[in-house]
Amino acid sequence: MAATRRTRLSPDDRRAQLIALGVGALASGPLEDLTLESLARSAGVSRGLVAHYFDTKDGMHSEVVRAACDSLLHATQPDESLEPLDRLHDTLTRLVRFVREHRLTFYSLVRGAASGAPEVRELIDETRAVQAGWLVAAFLELGTPDGETLRIAVRSWIAFAEQTLVDGALHSELSSDEIVLFLDRTAKAIVAAV
Amino acid sequence: MAATRRTRLSPDDRRAQLIALGVGALASGPLEDLTLESLARSAGVSRGLVAHYFDTKDGMHSEVVRAACDSLLHATQPDESLEPLDRLHDTLTRLVRFVREHRLTFYSLVRGAASGAPEVRELIDETRAVQAGWLVAAFLELGTPDGETLRIAVRSWIAFAEQTLVDGALHSELSSDEIVLFLDRTAKAIVAAV
Numbered sequence: 001m002a003a004t005r006r007t008r009l010s011p012d013d014r015r016a017q018l019i020a021l022g023v024g025a026l027a028s029g030p031l032e033d034l035t036l037e038s039l040a041r042s043a044g045v046s047r048g049l050v051a052h053y054f055d056t057k058d059g060m061h062s063e064v065v066r067a068a069c070d071s072l073l074h075a076t077q078p079d080e081s082l083e084p085l086d087r088l089h090d091t092l093t094r095l096v097r098f099v100r101e102h103r104l105t106f107y108s109l110v111r112g113a114a115s116g117a118p119e120v121r122e123l124i125d126e127t128r129a130v131q132a133g134w135l136v137a138a139f140l141e142l143g144t145p146d147g148e149t150l151r152i153a154v155r156s157w158i159a160f161a162e163q164t165l166v167d168g169a170l171h172s173e174l175s176s177d178e179i180v181l182f183l184d185r186t187a188k189a190i191v192a193a194v
Numbered sequence: 195m196a197a198t199r200r201t202r203l204s205p206d207d208r209r210a211q212l213i214a215l216g217v218g219a220l221a222s223g224p225l226e227d228l229t230l231e232s233l234a235r236s237a238g239v240s241r242g243l244v245a246h247y248f249d250t251k252d253g254m255h256s257e258v259v260r261a262a263c264d265s266l267l268h269a270t271q272p273d274e275s276l277e278p279l280d281r282l283h284d285t286l287t288r289l290v291r292f293v294r295e296h297r298l299t300f301y302s303l304v305r306g307a308a309s310g311a312p313e314v315r316e317l318i319d320e321t322r323a324v325q326a327g328w329l330v331a332a333f334l335e336l337g338t339p340d341g342e343t344l345r346i347a348v349r350s351w352i353a354f355a356e357q358t359l360v361d362g363a364l365h366s367e368l369s370s371d372e373i374v375l376f377l378d379r380t381a382k383a384i385v386a387a388v
Contacts, residue, residue: 148366148368149368149372149376151361152357152358152361152362152366152368152376153358153376153380155357155361156354156355156357156358156361156380157354158357159353159354159356159357160350160351160353160354160357160384161350162353163346163349163350163352163353163354164346164347164350167345167346167349167350168346172342172346174342174343174346178343182343182346182347182388185387185388186347186350186383186384186387186388188387189380189383189384189386189387190354190380190383190384192383193379193380193382193383194376194379194380
């Protein structure tokens with residue numbers, strides 16, 4: 001246990017350890033419960049040491065949320081060797097798996113991050129923009145005409161999908177396959193409708 | 195001007211005036227900028243008097259957000275004399291009009307409310323649930339089979355519509371008719387897809 005034996009880590013390793021512990025904490029509670037104190041406690045170090053790395057709670061939240069968003073994006077990165085529709089299905093499959101494997105972490109990101117500092121909200125928005133970019137690229141390859149309407153539709157569908165993942169993947173008994181199919185169909189239906 | 199001449203109001207009138215000023219403040223800034231002090235200043239009364247009515251900032255936020263949500267729901271209440279599809283179109287028309295007439299107020303509700311206290315988030319969620327209920331009722335009348343999937347689809351479409359309203363109605367040059375059509379089509383497309 002980290003708290004029982006304090007190991008001497010290099011600054012980079014210590015920072016990485018603290019960020020990883022912070023991401024881990026999102027799996028058991030909302031972002032607002034993660035403080036410099038609670039992080040210090042779980043790392044078995046002083047609050048001062050944690051503050052040395054992150055200055056403020058908001059600064060620490062930014063780094064933790066950035067790491068969590070990076071791991072979401074990494075886990076769902078489109079496989080460019082696939083055709084657009086297969087690629088979309090494959091990405092959605094990995095997205096639903098990620099959400100179910102990191103249940104409360106995802107919830108904390110979607111709900112809690114909205115309650116965070118401006119920089120945290122910006123990180124979440126950037127993550128959504130990356131996801132929207134992937135989806136736009138797939139639809140452009142399929143011949144969908146580009147334009148403001150497509151961009152708004154895709155961006156709005158990202159909000160749709162987040163709600164589906166919270167309600168469907170976290171708070172329902174629907175199978176992962178059903179949720180993937182649901183997301184797959186609604187993405188295509190929305191783009192076809194606009 | 196309220197601040198130049200302090201009128202004596204009954205407690206009920208004073209409370210109503212403070213709530214109305216609070217709702218008005220959402221049109222020029224986010225919920226988190228609305229404090230007991232700023233509300234006292236705009237009403238031309240002491241902070242103590244405002245605190246007497248609402249106790250805490252969170253308590254005041256709840257009442258202000260409740261009033262703003264009530265006026266949104268009131269302005270978009272479905273006209274039960276219309277057939278389901280016409281009713282949906284009519285409600286969406288009034289929704290887009292409301293959002294464009296109360297631009298930053300709506301934005302503050304959608305974005306800022308997420309950053310509020312738990313009671314505030316609950317009020318917003320209740321408002322979304324009312325809107326989802328209207329939509330579900332229309333689709334059931336049209337013969338759509340009821341079930342968890344329909345509920346999740348409609349709830350997710352509400353999140354979709356909020357994003358469309360922020361991006362389309364507030365931050366684009368799309369006409370109101372175009373946005374209404376966009377929302378109308380996507381709602382039907384999503385329900386048809388699931």
